[in-house]
Amino acid sequence: MMGLFKRKSEKEKLQSKYEKLIAESYKLSHTDRKASDLKAAEADEILRKIESLN
Template sequence: MFGIFKKKSKLDKLQDAYKSLLEQSYKLSTTNRSESDKKQAEAQKILEQIEVLQQQ
């Protein structure tokens, strides 16, 4: 009724993971640039997966 029991689609899960990785990357950018770059690269891979799902 209110969407409480609605399961997340694969696209929703990927978008949440992408957002989380970008936030982590931003937080790390002030202290550890190499780790920030790694998180950014992971986020980019997830973004590519999101784009593939949206094209289908």
């Protein structure tokens, strides 16, 4: 039962946030290019943090 409530590692949290930002960036790319670019930049920053953990 303990495995059911396993806490996410820092890397897993960042990966989840990265995927969310990429999805938002893609959606925004159809309507607001500038906002899309900002989300993509945020996602890139998160990706760098993930890589630094490795």
